[in-house]
Amino acid sequence: MRVETKLFVYLCIFFIPVVLIYGFWSKWQEPIGVTALILTGALFALSGFYFWMTGRKLPLRPEDNIKGEIDEQEGNYGYFVASSWTPLWLAGSGAVMFLGLAVGWWLFIIGAAFGIVAVCLWVFESFSGEYSI
Structure with missing residues (x-):
């Protein structure tokens, strides 16, 4: 879960200056855009926190292992019909x-x-x- 955690935390950090830039650009007269951007950053923070907490409880996945091999992730992905219209x-x-x-x-x-x-x-x-x- 390291990749997902980093992705959402980085996006949360990205939205902090975006809120400030948008607020200064609109002279803080347009509250809906600022509110939407703050809530978007909060949503990324919440998701990143969830992935961080979940990743602490679970063992490392093969994609989280730097020295992992492709064959560690292989498995059954389901049954699919050969050709279907x-x-x-x-x-x-x-x-x-x-x-x-x-x-x-x-x-x-x-x-x-x-x-x-x-x-x-x-x-x-x-x-x-x-x-x-």
């Missing part, structure tokens, strides 16, 4: 849904119907057909 249909229905937000709700509903069918096909394609488990 279903994500293409799901992406197409998502595109129709987003187009429906601009054109009209009737198109969004048509895209959502195709999206529901595509999600069901994608979920159950491992249980039937050529690539069934």
Whole structure:
């Protein structure tokens, strides 16, 4: 967790001068931007603190070990179907849904119907057909 801790702490430190620069640039007349930047820095500090506390309780991960080898991290990443057209249909229905937000709700509903069918096909394609488990 060292990498994550450093990343979030560095981003928190980065936002301290950003708040000051933004505040001086806007002459402290625009409170929403200053508040948003302060809360963003606080969120990075909170996340960094969480990763630091969690990293103290857990053993070193292979990616935290400087002398670690690639084969220490290998393992099963899940089961994936060899070739599937279903994500293409799901992406197409998502595109129709987003187009429906601009054109009209009737198109969004048509895209959502195709999206529901595509999600069901994608979920159950491992249980039937050529690539069934």
